[in-house]
Structures are given as C-alpha cells and as structure tokens.
Amino acid sequence: MKGDKVSQQTDTSLTGFYKVMNPKEKKTFWGCFLGWALDGMDFMIYPLVIGTIIAVWQVDRGMAGLAVTGTLLASAFGGWFAGYLADRIGRVRTLQFTILWFSTFSLICAFTQDFNQLMVARALLGFGFGGEWAAGAVLMGETIRAEYRGRAVGSVQSAWAVGWGAAVLLQAIMFSLLPPDMAWRAMFVVGFFPALLLLYIRRHVEEPEIAKVAREKVVAAGDSPSILEIFKPGILKTTILASLLTMGAQGGYYAITTWVPTFLKAERKLTVVGSTGYLAFLIVGSFVGYLFGAWMADRFGRRKLFMTFSLGAIVLVLAYTQLEITNEMMMWLGFPLGFFASGYFSGMGAFLTELFPTRLRGSGQGFCYNFGRGIGALFPALVGYFSAQYGLAMAIAIFAVIAYGVFFIAAVILPETRGRELQAN
Template sequence: MTTRTQRLDELPFTGKHRRLLAGSGVGWALDAMDVGLISFVMAALAVQWELSPTQLSWIGSIGFVGMAIGASVGGLLADRIGRRQVFAITLLVYGLATGAAALSVSVAMLIALRFVVGLGLGAELPVASTLVSEFAPRKIRGRVVVALEAFWAVGWLLAALIGYFVVPLNDDGWRWALAVGIVPAAYALVVRFGLPESVRFLESKGRHAEAEAIVRDYERSAGTAPANESQAVESPGSVEPVAPAEPAQRVSIWAPHLRARTAALWIVWFGINLSYYGAFIWLPSLLVAQGFDLVTSFGYTLIITLAQLPGYGAAAWLIEVWGRRVTLAAFLTGSAIAAALFGLAETPATIIAAGMALSFFNLGAWGALYAIGPELYPTAVRGSGTGAAAAFGRLASILAPLLVPLLLDSGGSGLVFGVFAAAFVVAAVAAFTLPERAGTVLE
C-alpha cells in the first residue's frame, strides 16, 4: 500500500506548497536581512565610533559564533520537538535580540547581542530547508528548495536598500536599521500557527493521525483526496487506507554508510562560508578603504547584490537538469573564477562586474547546497545532519571576518580574494564526491 510520504511525493505543486514556500521564505528573507545589515552597520560604526579593524572583525564574527552553536542545537531540537516549533522559536530569539542591539551604547553590548542574534539565525536556516524539502514533490524537490534559498537574495537586497537609504541619514541611522530587525519576532506567530509540521517528523514520533490529516489537506488542495477522508481523519483508531510508516530509527551521521557524504558536505559548507562571509560582510568596508565614500560604497554593494536573484534562478532550473552535484560544483567553480577577478579589479566598472559575477555564482551555489543537504540523510537525523554541517560551516564564517584584516595587511585585496578563490575550488572538488539524489525518495 502507498505510504503517506509517497502520497506527498507524487502530488503536483499546489497552493498549499506555495503557501509553505512563501511562509518559510519570508522567515528566510528576514534572516538574510539581519545578516546583511551588520555589514552596513560595521561600515558606519567604523567612522562614527572610530573602531579599529580588530573591533570591526569581532562585531562581524561574533554573530557567526552564535550561528555555529545555533545550527547544531537547532538541528538536534528539530529532530526531537519538530521543525515548525524550532523555526518559530528561532525567529523570536533573533528578532528580539536584533531590536535590542539597536539600543547598544558600547561595542561590548553590541557584540553580546549579536551573539544572541546568531543563535537564532544559525538554527533557523537548516530547519527551514528541512521542513520545505520534506513537503516538496519529489520531481521538483531541488528546485523548490533553491526557490526557498532565493528568498535570501530578497532579504540581502532589503538590507542593501536599508543600508543605502537609512544608515547614512544621520548618526542614529544604523540604530534605525537594526530596529527593523525586530520584525521576525512578530512573524514567529505566523510560522507557529500558519505552517504545518513535517509529516515525516510526525510519523517518526508515532503521531499518525496528525500526519494523515496534513497529507489529506495537501491532497484536497491537489484535488486527489480519497472519498472516505473525513472518517480517517476524525477517527484515528479506524483502519486507515494507507500503510503507516514505521517509527524512524536514529543513526549517527558518521555511520559507515553516511560518513563519506557527511565529510564532503562539511568541506563544502566550510569553503562556501569562508568565502561568502569573508567577501560580503567586509564588502562595504573594503570599498570605503579603497577610497569610495560611504554612500558610493553602499550603492556599489546594492548593485552587486542584485545579481544574486538571477544566480538563484539559474541554479533552480539547472538543479533538475544537471542534477545537484554537477550544479553545485559548477557554481562553486564559477565563484572561484569570479573571486579571483574581483581581487584584481581596480576600476568601478571592473569592481561591479566582478562583484556581480561573484554574487551570481556564489548565491547559486548556496541554493544548490541547501537543496542537496536534507536529501543526504534519513528522517531521524535529517535535521541533525544538515544542522551539524551548517554548524561546521559557521566556524569558517567566524574565521573569515577575522582573517580579512590580516590578509589585507599581508597582500591586499588580491591575497584576500585569492584565498577565497582557493576555498571555492576545494569546495567544488568535495561537491563532486557527494551522491546524486535528484528525483529520489527521501529516506
């Protein structure tokens, strides 16, 4: 007999899927907006508070310390108390902390609050991608998850707009920018009461009646609900027309059949985090250091950010045509070339062109990475597996902002982006070793 997860896998993409994607995507965009805003705040505070490169590095890095912890803990909690619950909690945590950060009166206070913000941000991303991947129809699952990741570009674009129009207004512009970050706290209610819990998670916990009700809700949206649906949903003790899944058995992500993919996934996460956050968190500040004024550097950053959207679009199409592994490796290779060119760029035209290429390929790679991660693990450890990989990657995002000033002193922008290009190459090689899971059923 057909299982619930098989019924979900074979459904067409319906209005229920769109609402789940949009609901999760808004949370994703708010996450990106928060991460992106700090790069503009750093550039403003460097002038206003006369901060040293070391102080700026810690403001940029401390959030990623929290994200590393949050990603690991969030993934574990998602496998125990549910994807939706953790998703809502993370929005509440980082929304309130970001709002409080707007009231910072010292570097120490800002650093402490950015750590708390990071806890929420780090936990949200792997949990949201896991939730969406577990509902997406099998034939377009990768494309749907890349579409979710594309909301990151929307959020980063919002951050760039706020950075361009709000931060330079006056000395309190950066405070108003951070105050906008309290929006996720309110949106947590939408997630908690408006999005469904994962059917696979519910079945793994033996909550079959709840799982059946959600599946039938999606079937009604597609016009394929069985005729006796009301009896099955209202009477959990009755005979169901489908075979319930067996409770999932927990395994280690380092079990013999999983360890190779786990190691490769961790390498990809480390390389892409090191290069992405090293480049984009420092981008406005690097442009200011090259002699551009604050408004001009923010304007260039805004233009460069726009290229993220077509990058996601290309990845969303290619991931079902080329497959996960080839798409991810190709975009990582493109990112390496773009990073090397950016390090050599000197004129405004070449800076913008190389920066847009880096945005295009880098964010396309992010989309493919989030699509492939949840597919590598069985239900019982899917949240833990994706969360652990994200947590390891966050170690690189902690290191990256601290590494940039040292590399600048040693060899300038050429060395900085040369290191980032090398990291992308290593990540691309690791991506080629991952198993191809396009079109397969989630374990």
C-alpha cells in the same frame, strides 16, 4: 530510487513547480521564503554598518571582522541544536522559536553601549540565525516532492538576496535621514520586524507528514536518536564530506560579502550612499544566481551546480579584487560576482536533505551546514587581520580562493542525490 535518477516531470521550467504545488506546499514555501529573507536582512545589517562602527568606536578591522566570526560560530551551534530540536519536537515549532530569538537580539544590538556588548548581542543573534536555516531547510525539503525539490528549496534560498537588498535599501534611507551614529542603531531596530512572521507561520504552516511518521516510529520503538549519532560509522563519512562542502561554500561567500562594502569605501573611495549602486549590481546578480541555481539543481544535478559555480566564483573574485579596472567596470562586474558567489546555495538545502535519513535529517543537515558556517566564520576575521599586511583586496582574494577550492573538491567526491525519494525512517 537511485540518487541520479530523476522523476518524470511535466514542466522543467524554473517556475513549473509552483503551478502544481498544493495549498499546503505553497503556504510552507512562502513562510520559509519570508523567514529566510528577513534572516538575511538581519544578518547583512552588520556588514553594511561595519565601516561606521569602526569609525564611531575606533575598532580595528580585525576586531570588526571577529564580530562577524562570533555571529557565525554561534550560528553553527544554534543550527546544530535547532536541527536536533527539530527531530525531537518538530520542524515548525523549532522554526518559530528561532525567528523570535534572532529578531529579539537584533533589537538588543541597537541599544548596546560599546563594541564588546555589540559582539555578545550579535553572537546571541547568530544562535537563532543558524537555527532558522536548519529548521526551515528541513521543513521545505520534506514538504516538497522530489522532482521539484531543487527548484522550490533553491527559490526559497533566493530570498536571502531579497533580504540583503532590503538591508542595503534600509541603509540608504537611514544614512540619508539620520547621522551615522544614530543610523546604524535604527537599522538594528528594524531588524526586530521578522518576529511578526510568527503570526503567519502559526496560522498557515503545517508539520511535514513524513516527519510526524518518523517521530512516531521513534517513540514507538523507544529509540530516540542521539545528538551524536551522525558521527557513527555508517553515517560519519557523509557528515565529514558534507561539512567540508558547506565550509568551502560559506567561507568563500562570507569572505566576499562581509568585506566588499568596506572595500568599496576604503579602497575605491566611495561614500555609503555612493556604494549603494555597486552593491545593487552585486545583489541583483546574487538573486538571479539563486534562481538559475535552483533550476540547474533539478535540471543537471546538485554536484554539477556546485562544481560550475565554485570555479566561476574563483575567476570572478580574482577579477573583482586583482584587476586594475575603473569603478564603472567594477559596478558591472558586480553582477556576475554576485551570480557565482551565491547561486550554488540554491542546491545546498535539497542536497543535505537528501543525504540523511529522516530520523537524523534535522541533526545531520543542521550540523553540516552550520559546522561549515562556523569554520567559514573564521574567514571574515582572517581577511580583516591579513588586510593589515597584504591589503583588503588581496586578503579577500586569498581566502575566497582557498574556500572555493575546498568546496569544489568536496562536490567531486560526494554522490549525486537529484530525484532521491525521502523515506520515513
């Protein structure tokens, strides 16, 4: 089927896909939704406590941002390896392994004794964090039928905002009950709880049939794919362009979300608890953006979603960081900023699933998304270092605009894949 041909749909509403999902699809949906929510909670704990870490251990902003960069770089390798592993041993087994990994290292973060130890623990957490997305996105993309894939996978992506919101709520509670030097540690302890999700996945989530058939064909032919096969001539162009797409998408996102909490405290003079309302508007906007993006990906296509939201994100980040506005106006502006800076991720999982053949899907999807994350990981550190000379607001704006510009260009060049049926090859 051609990539731009959409299957006949009886219900084009956002939630229409869920009504017709079979029990297997629903169990996979909720398993991946919870996994991504808890993944998001674990990752967002550090950006929320970064100001406290700077104060407690006397760390400069550049080094503090480098810890985020280290986590994301490690996640790039973790996602690539997990994607390859998912092609070899299965999507579900790889998903279980990665959730246990990042949960364990979140707990270890709570007991680190200096900033260097924390950086190492966060980097190792990132290895599993990147792998969880790679395994979960492929699992969802292959389980859900083509006409609902964008909305289903995109709705799972919205779980990131749920996890982010949980982290902000956790921050408000812990910093209200405990002194700062204990509160940040308590937050990382709670980050171990995602490991409990393994009990649900082991009982309810099954391997996609198309993935099992593809692996059987590979074994029968004695032609196991190499981890480097995605760089061969027939697929190299797709790998490069998809990697640039995800680099721009994630570079912009992390430049904003890593430093906005510190921006609110350092430049807008808000307390940790006082900034919670501002972050709440940002997170609610993000959640609505994910849901709208999921609907838009199926209704109008993946490329139109990416191009529209990248341009919107550029406009909003400039307004948020460069306009002289009151704190009240900034609070309200957080909603559209979160909307445009997050919603495009809803189309990413389905888009990458549809770009690669089944035998290479885990490797291709895992590498491209996490290569983009790895290069995008440089942006938080660059923002931190450049903020010393240009100020935090200007540094955020510079690198967010560069990232979203790359995202837009890659989206223009890549093909539309909406409605593409997956084959067991």
